[in-house]
Amino acid sequence: MQILKARKSVNDYLVSPLRFVRFLVTTSCRAVVLPRFGGPEVLEVRPNVEVPDLKPNEVLVRTRAVSINPLDTRMRSGYGRSIFEPLLPLILGRDISGEVAAVGASVRSLTVGQEVFGALHPTAVRGTYADYAVLSEDELTPKPVSVTHADASAIPFAALTAWRALKCAARMSEGQTLLVLGGGGAVGFAAVQFSVASGCHVSATCGSKSIDRVLAAGAEQAVDYSSKDIELAIKGKFDAVLDTIGAPETERLGLNFLKRGGHYMTLHGETAALADHYGLALGLPIATTVLLKKRMQTWYSYGIDYSYIYMRADAEGLEEIRRLSETGKLKIPVDKTFHMTQVREAHEAKDKRLIAGKVVLEFD
Numbered sequence: 001m002q003i004l005k006a007r008k009s010v011n012d013y014l015v016s017p018l019r020f021v022r023f024l025v026t027t028s029c030r031a032v033v034l035p036r037f038g039g040p041e042v043l044e045v046r047p048n049v050e051v052p053d054l055k056p057n058e059v060l061v062r063t064r065a066v067s068i069n070p071l072d073t074r075m076r077s078g079y080g081r082s083i084f085e086p087l088l089p090l091i092l093g094r095d096i097s098g099e100v101a102a103v104g105a106s107v108r109s110l111t112v113g114q115e116v117f118g119a120l121h122p123t124a125v126r127g128t129y130a131d132y133a134v135l136s137e138d139e140l141t142p143k144p145v146s147v148t149h150a151d152a153s154a155i156p157f158a159a160l161t162a163w164r165a166l167k168c169a170a171r172m173s174e175g176q177t178l179l180v181l182g183g184g185g186a187v188g189f190a191a192v193q194f195s196v197a198s199g200c201h202v203s204a205t206c207g208s209k210s211i212d213r214v215l216a217a218g219a220e221q222a223v224d225y226s227s228k229d230i231e232l233a234i235k236g237k238f239d240a241v242l243d244t245i246g247a248p249e250t251e252r253l254g255l256n257f258l259k260r261g262g263h264y265m266t267l268h269g270e271t272a273a274l275a276d277h278y279g280l281a282l283g284l285p286i287a288t289t290v291l292l293k294k295r296m297q298t299w300y301s302y303g304i305d306y307s308y309i310y311m312r313a314d315a316e317g318l319e320e321i322r323r324l325s326e327t328g329k330l331k332i333p334v335d336k337t338f339h340m341t342q343v344r345e346a347h348e349a350k351d352k353r354l355i356a357g358k359v360v361l362e363f364d
Contacts, residue, residue, distance in 0.1 A: 031130035037078035040347035056106035064149035093128035097152035119156035144326035158186035163317035170263040174199035182244035184210030260303035
């Protein structure tokens with residue numbers, strides 16, 4: 001890591017009128033780089049990767065921990081190739097927990113030295129697998145003192161995805177009913193906890209090892225999808241279904257479990273896959289057409305709203321995530337941590353499904 005020391009002139013510490021911050025400006029740092037698509041072996045830990053200058057609304061974060069999301073391993077393998085290949089080499093990573101190292105001129109809610117956590121948008125090119133990461137102010141929130149960096153880094157991306165489904169798409173409110181298909185995964189488990197905290201009635205499918213945890217989080221039903229006939233085991237109809245699996249069978253189940261006027265939400269939209277297959281010029285219009293067709297079919301056949309769910313930065317969502325995390329009502333269990341220099345081993349463990357839950361990379 002290369003450091004450019006701040007000069008002694010007061011102007012070098014001036015961030016905005018009446019606001020002074022002392023810090024060292026980082027010009028390069030260690031990072032995990034993806035030079036080409038492939039298996040875990042393509043990941044490279046490079047010692048001197050440039051740190052870009054901050055825009056007025058951006059924050060430089062000294063990374064303490066990042067979690068490995070399914071999006072990271074899929075991107076490494078070539079998912080979204082049509083979008084990301086021209087931009088190689090990339091830095092993977094969306095979640096982060098660390099400390100504010102510097103702030104842009106218009107940043108008001110965060111200060112240097114403050115512990116924060118948050119997540120980048122799915123299409124970000126310079127991710128968080130680096131000693132220093134750059135995020136916008138609205139992608140970060142103060143980290144609760146009671147939550148470790150490793151645990152905090154496992155929360156934001158999954159929780160913001162669940163928040164977008166429940167609050168932006170379905171607009172869930174107290175007393176409504178939700179079925180989560182895949183409630184043992186990070187997004188599904190976050191959705192269970194959000195809904196319980198909002199006073200909703202939640203049921204979920206999950207693996208046998210997750211049943212006790214999902215029930216302890218407040219779900220009224222937790223059904224092992226591998227050993228039971230789900231259609232017989234789950235009782236009732238629901239206002240919304242969040243399908244974190246996205247298989248044809250789970251889509252069929254989800255639609256059948258919904259009340260008329262309900263919301264079916266899937267994490268597995270077809271935009272990136274179609275863009276990869278047909279190229280951006282054709283793939284994006286085709287993906288839009290496919291979604292519109294599905295929305296029309298489900299509305300006219302079932303009276304159901306159909307949506308693809310993607311994570312987006314959301315200041316209100318992050319504040320709620322911080323509040324629930326601080327009170328212990330929102331947790332994403334971390335199964336194993338690796339040092340960032342062991343990133344290949346961590347990705348290999350996720351690829352081979354040796355570790356079912358969240359994996360976190362820790363930084364010095």
